[in-house]
Amino acid sequence: MSSSNKGLRLSMPEPEPDRVFDDADSPELTRAKNEYLRVAKVRRFNTDAILEQLAYEGCLTVEDFEKKTAWVKEQDRVENIETVARSMRDRGFPRRHLDTIVAAFIEGKDQQVTDALAKARAFAAETGRCLLVLSGGTGVGKTHAAVSLTFELEVNGRLGYNGLGGISHFIAATDLAKRAGFDHEAQWRELEQSRLLVIDDYGAEFADGKGWLAAAFDGLINHRYADCRLTVITTNLDAAAFKSRAGERIADRIVEAGRFVVLAGESLRRRKAG
Numbered sequence: 001m002s003s004s005n006k007g008l009r010l011s012m013p014e015p016e017p018d019r020v021f022d023d024a025d026s027p028e029l030t031r032a033k034n035e036y037l038r039v040a041k042v043r044r045f046n047t048d049a050i051l052e053q054l055a056y057e058g059c060l061t062v063e064d065f066e067k068k069t070a071w072v073k074e075q076d077r078v079e080n081i082e083t084v085a086r087s088m089r090d091r092g093f094p095r096r097h098l099d100t101i102v103a104a105f106i107e108g109k110d111q112q113v114t115d116a117l118a119k120a121r122a123f124a125a126e127t128g129r130c131l132l133v134l135s136g137g138t139g140v141g142k143t144h145a146a147v148s149l150t151f152e153l154e155v156n157g158r159l160g161y162n163g164l165g166g167i168s169h170f171i172a173a174t175d176l177a178k179r180a181g182f183d184h185e186a187q188w189r190e191l192e193q194s195r196l197l198v199i200d201d202y203g204a205e206f207a208d209g210k211g212w213l214a215a216a217f218d219g220l221i222n223h224r225y226a227d228c229r230l231t232v233i234t235t236n237l238d239a240a241a242f243k244s245r246a247g248e249r250i251a252d253r254i255v256e257a258g259r260f261v262v263l264a265g266e267s268l269r270r271r272k273a274g
């Protein structure tokens, strides 16, 4: 090797040896210390820094270490929830709903389980079904349930990663037309391939006279149905109006591989305001 090459040699940090405590502590204390070291290292704390901090804090008992371990695990849990929520916002999921969902999740409480949320969860538990339509009057919690379902699946690692920079997507039906043009092929493909796609407020979009958007919608749903990808559609249309707008082909696919859920009840918005 020439002397000029020597100067270019990359110096890689030595991998840290796995350090374990094996001093004169009781086995319980050794176990508690090692467990703390393990979780703290996952958060990429350096072993020496951890040991230094422990000495500074005067941690001595099993309880000290268990408390610290629980704290680090809680930090991890909250960070994971916030990362998922941030990423979902970037993929179009509305902040208004996500914030409520995230706050409940961080607190470890369940949200208000509306009929919409219960039915969405029941759908997710059914295997082999991929197309959910939540139909009902305004304010019954359809959009919230669709966002919550997606969040719950993502945070529990149930959607995996599809290699396209995102694993689920949310789009208002009124925005579908903007994505369906020839100039947006990549964005359209993202909607076709997303692991879970929420199409919000189907029926609110402008139905062009030539049926061009209807054909694009049909193509999108059919593509996703063929690949067994989860699709959640929220709509104010009842079953008959939905069928007449979406067409026989989509209605047929819902019968075979989906659920058309009709939600009754008064608007939660009005109840909140009242």
Ligand SMILES: Nc1ncnc2c1ncn2[C@@H]1O[C@H](COP(=O)(O)OP(=O)(O)OP(=O)(O)O)[C@@H](O)[C@H]1O
Pocket: 096, 097, 100, 111, 112, 113, 114, 117, 136, 137, 138, 139, 140, 141, 142, 143, 144, 145, 201, 234, 235, 236, 268, 269
């Ligand atoms: N499970 C829930 N927990 C807390 N708040 C909820 C829940 N479900 C719905 N809400 C709240 O109720 C209101 C109405 O919910 P949402 O927007 O989901 O209704 P919607 O059925 O989609 O209505 P629209 O048909 O008008 O779009 C919102 O303010 C929402 O945040």
Ligand SMILES: [Mg+2]
Pocket: 142, 143, 144, 200, 201, 234
């Ligand atoms: Mg809605």
